[in-house]
Amino acid sequence: DAGITQSPRHKVTETGTPVTLRCHQTENHRYMYWYRQDPGHGLRLIHYSYGVKDTDKGEVSDGYSVSRSKTEDFLLTLESATSSQTSVYFCAISGETGQRTYFGPGTRLTVT
């Protein structure tokens, strides 16, 4: 998984609770991404980062926020989880934007 870890790997939470997912990389790549993957859809970009403290929205950013205080860490926060956010979340990294991109092992999140 190209030096990418995600935590937790599995989480069950209740509607309305905040949730934070963590991504950690050891590759010193500039770009980091959060995707969600759902049946019937390709990977969809939630947010991405192009440097420490530099982040931007992806195509499905509503209900999510991110932070990147260090090169190696990228956090995804669901401020108030909803059932529609039940999904598998993948962190990814790349040295150049939109180029060779490597994925972490994923976090399965269930919102009940």
Place this chain on the structure above:
Amino acid sequence: GESVGLHLPTLSVQEGDNSIINCAYSNSASDYFIWYKQESGKGPQFIIDIRSNMDKRQGQRVTVLLNKTVKHLSLQIAATQPGDSAVYFCAENISGANSKLTFGKGITLSVRP
């Protein structure tokens, strides 16, 4: 395991045969493409990439072919093995500042012993 394979087309091949997985990409301006493999319960794994200035690129047991005229990308796997069973999907990009990969939904490859 993951349920991402639900509703995806399936390609079934005999072990030892060659597999050809196809992808029609959407944007004629795309100039960079990647193939990924995703096994159940795991993250997508980079297989091979190709730029639009090439028609063909070979890796270990895999070949990617690009036909820009018809916006078609294919992944050929030689001597398919049981370990090749997975979901395969392509990604495309228009290189440039703030460019992002766009991912296809994928195809399930099933290898018959």
